[in-house]
Amino acid sequence: MLRGRNVSCGDVFSPREVGVRNGRIVAIEPLGAGLRGREVVELADDEFLLPGLVDTHVHINEPGRTEWEGFASATRAAAAGGVTTVLDMPLNSIPATVNVPALEYKRLFARDNVFVDVGFWGGAVPGNKAHLRELHDEGVFGFKCFLLHSGVDEFPHLEADEMEEDLAEIKTFDSLLIVHAEDSRAIDRAPHPEGDVYANFLKSRPRGAENLAIAEVIERTRWTGARSHILHLSSSDALSMLATAKRDGLDITVETCPHYLTLLAEEVPNGATAFKCCPPVREVANRELLWEGLLDGTIDFIVSDHSPSTLDLKDLGNGDFGVAWGGVSSLQLGLSLIWTEARRRGIGLERVVEWMATRPARRAGLRSKGKLALGYDADLVVFAPDDAFVVDARKLHHKNPITPYQGKALSGKVRKTYLRGTVVDFNSPRGRLIRRGEQ
Known part of the structure; x- marks a missing residue:
């Protein structure tokens, strides 16, 4: 039994006592009700x-690129940051999770090595449409596709017509297509991002490329009646058409990430390739509009897009944005990053919980996650919002010690994380591999 003065109760925090039995929340009563437990x-x-x-939205990369990250290191980082459930992307592991044997192979590496609960996305690539239903039946939470080169050759991208075919296919079994939406033709015609000047890299991934691809996703979703989701929105230009699509009744949702809500293109130093991600961190005016999109509900939730790599792939010696791997490591830091920025804006912690727990769980179909409520898993986080710390990459659980937040002062510390009522001790991996519909 846990009791305190500030317990999450939907859109408020209230004095409550919370009873846990067999990993589930079985009682929530006002503070002073006198609940008793074997442990208090x-x-x-x-x-x-x-x-x-x-x-x-987490890239764990094992097997195949375990030197970039792995199940043990990634899930330790998640638990340290208050994340108790992650869904692993179908790349950049080798093989990519585009058929059932690849999924089973990945599960072999994850089993007995996870400190939080882990589920899996399948991949939608050219030629694997026949495998989508099989992957769905094996418990993936949906399917990821790219509309341009993914960055790794073993996960090729779909053309818009191929995406429409896959949308029509997954509609037959009510799955979800999640899309990296940047238009390949627009990127091909943009300037090359060579050199250490961040402004040149930004020009190589223009907002227009994102806007074009998102427009394609919206219309193909409209034509098929399927369910879709826009990954890592960085272009605020797309907010108006996404809002219109939602008003029109399309089943489409949108996520953004801490780096787009906290970092600024104007402040990226030359050669600082830790900041490189795709789509890129944009300007201050764009960031402010993304926050407006969150507040008005156009953007549904916030996830990390944790996409790590080895230090050498970040080309730290030269700082060449055209060469460096594009990805930000932030799995352990997301809650503190968003809370620091939200607090500065006068936004309450209850909204942060909604954006980072309740809504992503709901969209993924995780019926026992994301809320502190009766019958839900007792996945709990003891958070001290007034504590402060300075980010030190060497102290993070991520496998490779690099982050664009190095030296940044943040508010809010995770003091303890519970997975189904048991404290995560970072030594004994008690996480489970979860499947769609089984929670």
Whole structure:
């Protein structure tokens, strides 16, 4: 039993006692109700009890590129950041998760090596349409595709007509297509991003490329009646057409990431390839509009897009944005990053919980995750919003010590994380491999 003055209760925090039995929440009563338990946890006055966060966009990369990240290191980082459920992307592991044997192979590496619960996305690539239903039946949460080169040759991208075919296919079994939406033709015609000047890299991934691809996703979703989701939105230009699509009744959702909500193109130093990601971090005016999109509901939730690599792939010696791998490592830092920025804007912690736990769980179909409620998994986070710390990449659980947030002062510390009522100790991996519909 846990009791404290600041327990998440939907859109408010209230004094509550929370009873846990067999990994589930079985009682929530006002503080002072006198619930009893074999173990009683008294929260300090400065501690808030949150539901475990749900991060539906994580690249763990094992097997095949385990030197970039792995199940043990990634899930330790997740737990340290208050994330108790992650969904792993079908790349950059080798093989990519584009058929059932590849999924089973990946599960072999994950089993007994995860500190939080882990589920899997399948991949939608040219030629694997016949495998989509089989992957769905094996429990993937949906399918990811790219509309331009993915960055790795073993996961080729779809053309818009191929994406439409896959949307029509997955509609027959009510799955979800999640899309990296940048237009390949627009990127091909943009300037090459060579050199250490960030402004040149930014020109190589223009907003127009994102806008074109998102327009394609919207219309193909409209024509097929399928369910779709826009990954890592960085272009605020696309907000108006996404809002219109939602008003029209399309089943489409949108995510963005901490780097687009906290970093600024104007502040990226030359050669600082830790900041490189695709689509890119954009200008201050764009960032402000993304926050408006979150507040008005056009953007549904926030996830990390944790996309790590080895230090050498970041080309730290030369700082060439045209050569460096594009990806930001932030799985452990997301809650503190977003809370720091939200607090500065006068946004309450309850909204952060909604964006980083409740809504991603709902879209992925995780019925027992993302809320502190009766019958839900007792995935809980003890969070001290007034604590502060300075980011030190060497102290993070991520396998490779690089982050664009190095030296950044943040508010809010995760003091303890519970997975189904048991404290994560970072030594004993008690996470489970989860399947769609089984939670």
